Amino acid sequence: MATHQVTPRRSHPQTFPKPQLYEAIASLNRDLGLVVEDLNRLREFRFSRRDIDSLIAKTEHLRSRANAEFLERQHSRELKDEFHFWMIDRKFEDRYKDPDDVLIGAQRRLEELAAEEQDARAAARGFRKVRRRAEKRLATPTS
Incomplete structure:
Protein backbone atom coordinates (compact mmCIF):
# COMPACT_ATOMS: atom_id res chain seq x y z
CA MET A 1 0.00 0.00 0.00
CA ALA A 2 1.49 3.30 -1.10
CA THR A 3 1.46 6.21 1.30
CA HIS A 4 1.51 9.76 0.08
CA GLN A 5 3.49 11.83 2.55
CA VAL A 6 2.50 15.47 2.30
CA THR A 7 4.23 16.87 5.36
CA PRO A 8 8.02 16.82 5.10
CA ARG A 9 10.00 14.13 6.87
CA ARG A 10 12.57 15.65 9.15
CA SER A 11 15.74 14.25 10.61
CA HIS A 12 15.22 16.62 13.57
CA PRO A 13 11.49 17.23 13.84
CA GLN A 14 10.39 20.45 15.45
CA THR A 15 8.27 19.94 18.51
CA PHE A 16 6.13 22.98 17.78
CA PRO A 17 3.83 23.83 14.89
CA LYS A 18 4.75 26.76 12.68
CA PRO A 19 1.59 28.83 13.28
CA GLN A 20 2.23 28.84 17.04
CA LEU A 21 5.84 29.84 16.47
CA TYR A 22 4.89 32.78 14.26
CA GLU A 23 2.17 33.84 16.69
CA ALA A 24 4.69 33.80 19.55
CA ILE A 25 7.18 35.99 17.69
CA ALA A 26 4.35 38.35 16.67
CA SER A 27 3.24 38.59 20.31
CA LEU A 28 6.80 39.28 21.40
CA ASN A 29 7.10 42.09 18.84
CA ARG A 30 3.73 43.54 19.86
CA ASP A 31 4.54 43.38 23.58
CA LEU A 32 7.96 44.96 23.15
CA GLY A 33 6.27 47.70 21.14
CA LEU A 34 3.97 48.30 24.12
CA VAL A 35 7.02 48.56 26.38
CA VAL A 36 8.44 51.26 24.09
CA GLU A 37 5.12 53.12 24.16
CA ASP A 38 5.07 52.93 27.99
CA LEU A 39 8.62 54.24 28.17
CA ASN A 40 7.66 57.15 25.93
CA ARG A 41 4.72 57.93 28.25
CA LEU A 42 7.16 58.16 31.17
CA ARG A 43 8.56 61.30 29.53
CA GLU A 44 5.43 63.11 30.78
CA PHE A 45 6.67 62.58 34.34
CA ARG A 46 9.95 64.31 33.58
CA PHE A 47 12.19 61.29 33.86
CA SER A 48 15.62 61.73 32.38
CA ARG A 49 15.38 61.73 28.60
CA ARG A 50 18.74 60.02 28.36
CA ASP A 51 17.62 57.16 30.63
CA ILE A 52 14.38 56.65 28.72
CA ASP A 53 16.21 56.74 25.37
CA SER A 54 18.68 54.20 26.70
CA LEU A 55 15.89 51.86 27.83
CA ILE A 56 14.11 52.23 24.48
CA ALA A 57 17.34 51.43 22.65
CA LYS A 58 17.84 48.32 24.79
CA THR A 59 14.25 47.21 24.16
CA GLU A 60 14.57 47.73 20.39
CA HIS A 61 17.91 45.91 20.45
CA LEU A 62 16.26 42.99 22.26
CA ARG A 63 13.45 42.93 19.70
CA SER A 64 15.79 43.02 16.71
CA ARG A 65 18.02 40.34 18.24
CA ALA A 66 15.04 38.06 18.86
CA ASN A 67 13.78 38.60 15.30
CA ALA A 68 17.23 37.96 13.85
CA GLU A 69 17.63 34.71 15.79
CA PHE A 70 14.15 33.59 14.84
CA LEU A 71 14.65 34.36 11.15
CA GLU A 72 18.05 32.72 11.03
CA LEU A 110 8.71 29.98 -29.86
CA GLU A 111 6.83 33.25 -29.38
CA GLU A 112 9.22 34.23 -26.57
CA LEU A 113 12.23 33.45 -28.78
CA ALA A 114 10.74 35.49 -31.63
CA ALA A 115 10.19 38.44 -29.28
CA GLU A 116 13.77 38.13 -27.97
CA GLU A 117 15.05 38.06 -31.56
CA GLN A 118 13.09 41.21 -32.40
CA ASP A 119 14.51 42.93 -29.32
CA ALA A 120 18.03 41.89 -30.32
CA ARG A 121 17.51 43.21 -33.86
CA ALA A 122 16.17 46.51 -32.53
CA ALA A 123 19.17 46.82 -30.22
CA ALA A 124 21.54 46.03 -33.10
CA ARG A 125 19.89 48.74 -35.25
CA GLY A 126 20.38 51.19 -32.41
CA PHE A 127 24.05 50.25 -32.08
CA ARG A 128 24.54 50.65 -35.84
CA LYS A 129 23.01 54.14 -35.73
CA VAL A 130 25.28 55.14 -32.86
CA ARG A 131 28.30 53.72 -34.68
CA ARG A 132 27.43 55.59 -37.92
CA ARG A 133 27.08 58.87 -36.03
CA ALA A 134 30.42 58.27 -34.33
CA GLU A 135 32.07 57.41 -37.67
CA LYS A 136 30.66 60.61 -39.22
CA ARG A 137 32.03 62.68 -36.36
CA LEU A 138 35.43 61.06 -36.76
CA ALA A 139 35.38 61.46 -40.55
CA THR A 140 34.61 65.19 -40.51
CA PRO A 141 37.81 67.19 -40.19
CA THR A 142 37.92 69.58 -37.29
CA SER A 143 39.26 73.01 -38.05
Whole structure:
Protein backbone atom coordinates (compact mmCIF):
# COMPACT_ATOMS: atom_id res chain seq x y z
CA MET A 1 0.00 0.00 0.00
CA ALA A 2 1.49 3.30 -1.10
CA THR A 3 1.46 6.21 1.30
CA HIS A 4 1.51 9.76 0.08
CA GLN A 5 3.49 11.83 2.55
CA VAL A 6 2.50 15.47 2.30
CA THR A 7 4.23 16.87 5.36
CA PRO A 8 8.02 16.82 5.10
CA ARG A 9 10.00 14.13 6.87
CA ARG A 10 12.57 15.65 9.15
CA SER A 11 15.74 14.25 10.61
CA HIS A 12 15.22 16.62 13.57
CA PRO A 13 11.49 17.23 13.84
CA GLN A 14 10.39 20.45 15.45
CA THR A 15 8.27 19.94 18.51
CA PHE A 16 6.13 22.98 17.78
CA PRO A 17 3.83 23.83 14.89
CA LYS A 18 4.75 26.76 12.68
CA PRO A 19 1.59 28.83 13.28
CA GLN A 20 2.23 28.84 17.04
CA LEU A 21 5.84 29.84 16.47
CA TYR A 22 4.89 32.78 14.26
CA GLU A 23 2.17 33.84 16.69
CA ALA A 24 4.69 33.80 19.55
CA ILE A 25 7.18 35.99 17.69
CA ALA A 26 4.35 38.35 16.67
CA SER A 27 3.24 38.59 20.31
CA LEU A 28 6.80 39.28 21.40
CA ASN A 29 7.10 42.09 18.84
CA ARG A 30 3.73 43.54 19.86
CA ASP A 31 4.54 43.38 23.58
CA LEU A 32 7.96 44.96 23.15
CA GLY A 33 6.27 47.70 21.14
CA LEU A 34 3.97 48.30 24.12
CA VAL A 35 7.02 48.56 26.38
CA VAL A 36 8.44 51.26 24.09
CA GLU A 37 5.12 53.12 24.16
CA ASP A 38 5.07 52.93 27.99
CA LEU A 39 8.62 54.24 28.17
CA ASN A 40 7.66 57.15 25.93
CA ARG A 41 4.72 57.93 28.25
CA LEU A 42 7.16 58.16 31.17
CA ARG A 43 8.56 61.30 29.53
CA GLU A 44 5.43 63.11 30.78
CA PHE A 45 6.67 62.58 34.34
CA ARG A 46 9.95 64.31 33.58
CA PHE A 47 12.19 61.29 33.86
CA SER A 48 15.62 61.73 32.38
CA ARG A 49 15.38 61.73 28.60
CA ARG A 50 18.74 60.02 28.36
CA ASP A 51 17.62 57.16 30.63
CA ILE A 52 14.38 56.65 28.72
CA ASP A 53 16.21 56.74 25.37
CA SER A 54 18.68 54.20 26.70
CA LEU A 55 15.89 51.86 27.83
CA ILE A 56 14.11 52.23 24.48
CA ALA A 57 17.34 51.43 22.65
CA LYS A 58 17.84 48.32 24.79
CA THR A 59 14.25 47.21 24.16
CA GLU A 60 14.57 47.73 20.39
CA HIS A 61 17.91 45.91 20.45
CA LEU A 62 16.26 42.99 22.26
CA ARG A 63 13.45 42.93 19.70
CA SER A 64 15.79 43.02 16.71
CA ARG A 65 18.02 40.34 18.24
CA ALA A 66 15.04 38.06 18.86
CA ASN A 67 13.78 38.60 15.30
CA ALA A 68 17.23 37.96 13.85
CA GLU A 69 17.63 34.71 15.79
CA PHE A 70 14.15 33.59 14.84
CA LEU A 71 14.65 34.36 11.15
CA GLU A 72 18.05 32.72 11.03
CA ARG A 73 16.79 29.49 12.57
CA GLN A 74 13.53 29.44 10.63
CA HIS A 75 14.99 30.30 7.21
CA SER A 76 16.36 26.83 6.45
CA ARG A 77 13.12 25.17 7.58
CA GLU A 78 11.08 27.41 5.31
CA LEU A 79 13.38 26.71 2.36
CA LYS A 80 13.10 22.96 2.92
CA ASP A 81 9.33 23.20 3.25
CA GLU A 82 9.07 25.35 0.13
CA PHE A 83 11.05 22.82 -1.90
CA HIS A 84 9.14 19.86 -0.45
CA PHE A 85 5.71 21.33 -1.22
CA TRP A 86 6.88 22.54 -4.65
CA MET A 87 7.84 18.95 -5.48
CA ILE A 88 4.45 17.66 -4.30
CA ASP A 89 2.66 20.35 -6.30
CA ARG A 90 4.73 19.48 -9.35
CA LYS A 91 3.80 15.80 -9.03
CA PHE A 92 0.11 16.68 -8.88
CA GLU A 93 0.47 19.00 -11.87
CA ASP A 94 2.32 16.33 -13.85
CA ARG A 95 -0.32 13.73 -13.01
CA TYR A 96 -3.14 15.82 -14.44
CA LYS A 97 -1.23 17.53 -17.22
CA ASP A 98 -2.90 17.63 -20.61
CA PRO A 99 -0.65 16.22 -23.36
CA ASP A 100 -1.57 19.22 -25.49
CA ASP A 101 -0.03 21.48 -22.85
CA VAL A 102 3.38 20.46 -24.16
CA LEU A 103 2.47 21.83 -27.58
CA ILE A 104 1.05 25.00 -26.02
CA GLY A 105 4.24 25.43 -23.99
CA ALA A 106 6.38 24.91 -27.09
CA GLN A 107 4.33 27.49 -29.00
CA ARG A 108 4.74 30.00 -26.16
CA ARG A 109 8.48 29.37 -26.10
CA LEU A 110 8.71 29.98 -29.86
CA GLU A 111 6.83 33.25 -29.38
CA GLU A 112 9.22 34.23 -26.57
CA LEU A 113 12.23 33.45 -28.78
CA ALA A 114 10.74 35.49 -31.63
CA ALA A 115 10.19 38.44 -29.28
CA GLU A 116 13.77 38.13 -27.97
CA GLU A 117 15.05 38.06 -31.56
CA GLN A 118 13.09 41.21 -32.40
CA ASP A 119 14.51 42.93 -29.32
CA ALA A 120 18.03 41.89 -30.32
CA ARG A 121 17.51 43.21 -33.86
CA ALA A 122 16.17 46.51 -32.53
CA ALA A 123 19.17 46.82 -30.22
CA ALA A 124 21.54 46.03 -33.10
CA ARG A 125 19.89 48.74 -35.25
CA GLY A 126 20.38 51.19 -32.41
CA PHE A 127 24.05 50.25 -32.08
CA ARG A 128 24.54 50.65 -35.84
CA LYS A 129 23.01 54.14 -35.73
CA VAL A 130 25.28 55.14 -32.86
CA ARG A 131 28.30 53.72 -34.68
CA ARG A 132 27.43 55.59 -37.92
CA ARG A 133 27.08 58.87 -36.03
CA ALA A 134 30.42 58.27 -34.33
CA GLU A 135 32.07 57.41 -37.67
CA LYS A 136 30.66 60.61 -39.22
CA ARG A 137 32.03 62.68 -36.36
CA LEU A 138 35.43 61.06 -36.76
CA ALA A 139 35.38 61.46 -40.55
CA THR A 140 34.61 65.19 -40.51
CA PRO A 141 37.81 67.19 -40.19
CA THR A 142 37.92 69.58 -37.29
CA SER A 143 39.26 73.01 -38.05
